Amino acid sequence: MGFAETFKALGDPVRREILLLLRRGQLSAGEIGSHFDMTGATISYHLSILKKADLVFETREKNYIYYGLNTSVVEEVMLWLSQLKGE
Amino acid sequence: MGFAETFKALGDPVRREILLLLRRGQLSAGEIGSHFDMTGATISYHLSILKKADLVFETREKNYIYYGLNTSVVEEVMLWLSQLKGE
DNA sequence: ACGGTATTTAGAAAAATATCTAAATACTTG
DNA sequence: CAAGTATTTAGATATTTTTCTAAATACCGT
Numbered sequence: 001m002g003f004a005e006t007f008k009a010l011g012d013p014v015r016r017e018i019l020l021l022l023r024r025g026q027l028s029a030g031e032i033g034s035h036f037d038m039t040g041a042t043i044s045y046h047l048s049i050l051k052k053a054d055l056v057f058e059t060r061e062k063n064y065i066y067y068g069l070n071t072s073v074v075e076e077v078m079l080w081l082s083q084l085k086g087e
Numbered sequence: 088m089g090f091a092e093t094f095k096a097l098g099d100p101v102r103r104e105i106l107l108l109l110r111r112g113q114l115s116a117g118e119i120g121s122h123f124d125m126t127g128a129t130i131s132y133h134l135s136i137l138k139k140a141d142l143v144f145e146t147r148e149k150n151y152i153y154y155g156l157n158t159s160v161v162e163e164v165m166l167w168l169s170q171l172k173g174e
Numbered sequence: 175a176c177g178g179t180a181t182t183t184a185g186a187a188a189a190a191t192a193t194c195t196a197a198a199t200a201c202t203t204g
Numbered sequence: 205c206a207a208g209t210a211t212t213t214a215g216a217t218a219t220t221t222t223t224c225t226a227a228a229t230a231c232c233g234t
Binding site: 029 | 179182
């Protein structure tokens with residue numbers, strides 16, 4: 001919701017890696033998990049945090065849940081950061 | 088040094104507030120601390136994390152240590168984020 | 175409805191983080 | 205050099221976060 005959650009979500013390297021994976025398009029939870037040496041449960045936990053932070057959205061299809069990047073929130077973070085540099 | 092530390096540093100609300108305080112110019116550790124309901128030791132801890140993340144620099148003068156914003160690292164974070172959106 | 179696959183939830187353990195108090199360091203000035 | 209102020213470091217504690225295993229839920233195809 002707020003910046004607090006979004007910045008916190010971006011603070012974890014696994015979650016940033018997940019976001020990078022999603023640049024090319026949506027991936028299922030399983031496909032995301034296959035890129036990491038962690039259990040599906042852990043990936044699910046990270047996805048839930050990214051979702052709470054509104055950095056990703058999910059769409060359900062057949063037996064899968066696909067995750068995609070929410071770039072508008074990325075914009076908002078950049079906007080917050082931009083107030084730190086020059087006026 | 089790397090993004091890991093920088094993003095982690097940005098993940099804490101107290102540290103983000105400190106960065107906002109520094110927009111207008113350098114402040115001593117004590118001046119920064121006076122804006123928060125925390126001990127100086129805790130503020131010092133947060134400043135050390137911001138320093139490790141290269142988000143702030145310090146300059147010593149007389150009896151004080153002044154902290155200032157390092158905007159170039161803010162730029163780098165924005166650059167990292169920009170790869171998530173578009174192209 | 176059943177069996178199988180995908181994903182999440184619950185609960186617990188381990189690791190990291192934020193905070194405090196008290197002590198140490200650093201610097202300034204008389 | 206001693207006293208005073210500013211800041212950091214050390215050590216302890218409480219909280220939060222990350223991760224796992226095991227169980228639960230959800231959805232598909234036969």
